[in-house]
Amino acid sequence: MSLRPILLTSGDPSGIGPEIAVKACLAGERFVWLGDPRHLPKGTAFREVTDLAELVPQRVLPVLRHDFAAPALPGQPDPANAAGVIAVIERAVKLVLAGEVSAICTAPIHKKALKDGAAFAFPGHTEFLAHLAGVSRVVMMLACPDLRVVPTTIHIPLSEVPVALTEALLEETIRITHAGLIRDFGIAAPRLAVAGLNPHAGEGGAMGWEDERLIRPLVARLAAEGMAIWGPLSADTMFHAAARAGYDAAVCMYHDQALIPIKTIDFAGGVNVTLGLPFVRTSPDHGTAYDIAGRGVADATSLVAALRMAREMAARR
Incomplete structure (x- = not known):
């Protein structure tokens, strides 16, 4: 059975989104x-x-206008375009929920520019995608061929993590991750490694309760x-090659605990996956990169990986 196309949103048009979309197309990826x-x-x-099902010659970019x-001026976000960035995301969600596309892949946005x-x-x-989908809780996973990581708390100061980290939050994160590995990654019996919050996983209470x-x-x-x-495990021994072979995903307690290892292992090829949505969503694991936008030097590796992962996940669903 052939899949409906993957839809790639434009993201911030002053960032590198448009140029890496073209590079992905020239690399042979098929999407709209x-x-x-x-x-x-x-x-x-x-x-x-x-x-959306129209066949376009390979390496010609199909554009849904x-x-x-x-x-758009590269590297210079225009407040006039903020509403357009938001409207594109809203339109993409409507299309995927209607079954017109099989998955969405989102190019980077700049939150301050939108605010x-x-x-x-x-x-x-x-969080915006979850709102549009009517879902109260989703999970962010970063994935590459050698590692999948999930941060339980995300974009908050490190000083706030112990307060935000509740049993209910952690349990929901683990259950959504477990279900996502089954549904979207085809792993029948997922193995999860859970990191400790404190050094040495607290060392029996000597370094935190x-x-x-x-x-x-x-x-x-x-x-x-x-x-x-399994867990809590000491985070400093969880991410070498032998340890990674023992689990399918690592559930971490805070942002950097999860993102430092995956960006060290595969800086260019990591993919941001949202688990818990009623549709497949992936994204390259980088931002708008205003500093290099328009220069033609942006690396499309992460976008290509995100498009391929979206296609694989959609096929499993």
């Missing part, structure tokens, strides 16, 4: 780009489509249910 053709690099071979208020230009009320892309009083009892309860899960 949703955005304003004026924002594509000069000389891009593209074809506007109204039928969405007009923005203004042209300045359109009073964007969400912490980030992921959270590991012994919060994490360990929860992990034991989930293991008693039949889940293949």
